[in-house]
Amino acid sequence: MSCFGLFGLPQIIRSFKYRDRGEIVCDILTTCKSSQEGRKKTQIMQSANLNYIQTRKYLGFMTNCGYISITQKETYVITAEGSKYLQMIQIQELTRMR
Structure with missing residues (x-):
């Protein structure tokens, strides 16, 4: 069995999917939750499988939006607003599956 598919590219490479910003935000919220x-x-x-620069950018954005907050121990926790956003996204995904 060959691991090479169409055009000689390995099938595993063609199956990779890039995440959009919304998926990354959801990954971070899920981690904090x-x-x-x-x-x-x-x-x-x-x-969330991010590098340092990406992590810093997303955490700053999400803190400004009120989705997460920073504790005195320098940890990030999900806020009520972040929980509502995450729940809304999960409901949208479920309705899209139907």
Whole structure:
């Protein structure tokens, strides 16, 4: 069995999908929601599969929007607004699946 598909490209490479900004925001919110104490920047970076610059940009944006907040321990926690946004996105995904 060959791992090369159409045009000689490996099939696994063709199956990769780029995430849009909304998916990245949802990944970060889900990560922050998974811990009541909050998540450190490094934990978010690893969980959402982002580099440092991307992580800093998204965390700044999401803090300004009120989706997450920073605790005194320098951890990020999801806010009520962030929980509502995440729930809204999950409902949209479920209705799209129908």
